[in-house]
Amino acid sequence: MDKKVILSGVQSTGNLTLGNYLGAISNWKKMQEDYECYYMIANLHTLTIRNNPETLRNNTLNLLALYLSAGIDPKKSHIFIQSQVPEHAELTWVLNCYTYMGELSRMTQFKDKSAKHADNINSGLFTYPVLMAADILLYQADLVPVGEDQRQHLEITRDIAERFNNIYGQTFKLPEGYIPKVAARIMGLQEPTSKMSKSSSIPNDSVFLNDEPDVIMNKFKRAVTDSENVVRYDVENKPGISNLISIYGAITGKKNEEVEEEFAGKGYGDFKKKVAECVIEELKPLQSEYKSLIANPDYLKEIYVEGANKAEEKAAKTLKDVYDKIGLI
Numbered sequence: 001m002d003k004k005v006i007l008s009g010v011q012s013t014g015n016l017t018l019g020n021y022l023g024a025i026s027n028w029k030k031m032q033e034d035y036e037c038y039y040m041i042a043n044l045h046t047l048t049i050r051n052n053p054e055t056l057r058n059n060t061l062n063l064l065a066l067y068l069s070a071g072i073d074p075k076k077s078h079i080f081i082q083s084q085v086p087e088h089a090e091l092t093w094v095l096n097c098y099t100y101m102g103e104l105s106r107m108t109q110f111k112d113k114s115a116k117h118a119d120n121i122n123s124g125l126f127t128y129p130v131l132m133a134a135d136i137l138l139y140q141a142d143l144v145p146v147g148e149d150q151r152q153h154l155e156i157t158r159d160i161a162e163r164f165n166n167i168y169g170q171t172f173k174l175p176e177g178y179i180p181k182v183a184a185r186i187m188g189l190q191e192p193t194s195k196m197s198k199s200s201s202i203p204n205d206s207v208f209l210n211d212e213p214d215v216i217m218n219k220f221k222r223a224v225t226d227s228e229n230v231v232r233y234d235v236e237n238k239p240g241i242s243n244l245i246s247i248y249g250a251i252t253g254k255k256n257e258e259v260e261e262e263f264a265g266k267g268y269g270d271f272k273k274k275v276a277e278c279v280i281e282e283l284k285p286l287q288s289e290y291k292s293l294i295a296n297p298d299y300l301k302e303i304y305v306e307g308a309n310k311a312e313e314k315a316a317k318t319l320k321d322v323y324d325k326i327g328l329i
């Protein structure tokens, strides 16, 4: 039987955070053993905010190096850059014509990002989910591993696919989300009521995968907690400590109660230090691999050229079917 297909991606907006890693990328690695995987760098999505061209180019290659160092293996998975497979932009235009303004205006990411970038509420930001739908539907993906914040975008993808299938007959597979039970939403260390994000402007809020060990230690030491001084999971009343418990649990595989037990009678200082140490340990091999990869742009190019060729083989088939069905010559 054919393997089930996975597709996922991350925007090339900056360095990956611990949230991106625990919520998404670390699952990608596990899935490549059993599925046909397409892992993409979503550099077209990145255009929805203003970028310096040189920074965008660097971020794209950095992200590729981070995928590889996090264990995504080009021999097992197809790793590619979205802009190198033109079918993504082409299918987006078609799907735009099957997507309603009303449904796009309900997207919480659009509302959040419009508030954050009030000076640049461009139409790309509005139609962002349609490009994401095209990414997924081109590959007839069965499963899409993402963090909790992308759930709504998966729902609209299914709605668009279903609408199209209803008019033209079976064309797109309806994808399912694969949202992990733990670490689907890692919060900021300074603002534990909002998610940790790559583009956060709050100092020490996000832990980046290529932060030096002493920087990671300091960020955790400064993490916002509460005055109770008891390590107890309670998102409502203790968002900071609960977030640290989630991080520690995601890395060590321990359940919340086990973490509470381990730190019973110990203060926050000890706990924060232990969380920082386990993050530093987890990231150590990734960081040394990243340093050697980023120094080898020829190798990175080899990977993305090969990945785009393989991705395009599959994407072109779906796009041709779509064009035929809707009557484009």
Ligand code: ATP
Pocket (backbone or CB within 6 Å): 009, 010, 011, 012, 013, 017, 019, 020, 021, 022, 023, 024, 145, 146, 147, 148, 149, 150, 183, 184, 185, 186, 187, 195, 196, 197, 198, 199, 200
């Ligand atoms: P940006 O700040 O540019 O919006 P981001 O950090 O929110 O970036 P994305 O590129 O939007 O990251 O998301 C990449 C992947 O990481 C997605 O699957 C997303 O669901 C997941 N993800 C992002 N932030 C977190 C988080 N804090 N916890 C768990 N998963 C996350």
Ligand code: LTN
Pocket (backbone or CB within 6 Å): 007, 008, 009, 010, 011, 042, 045, 131, 132, 135, 136, 144, 145, 146, 150, 153
């Ligand atoms: N919007 C996603 C990134 C992304 C994506 C995708 C994820 C773009 N295209 C396709 C899964 C499938 C985000 O994480 N912000």
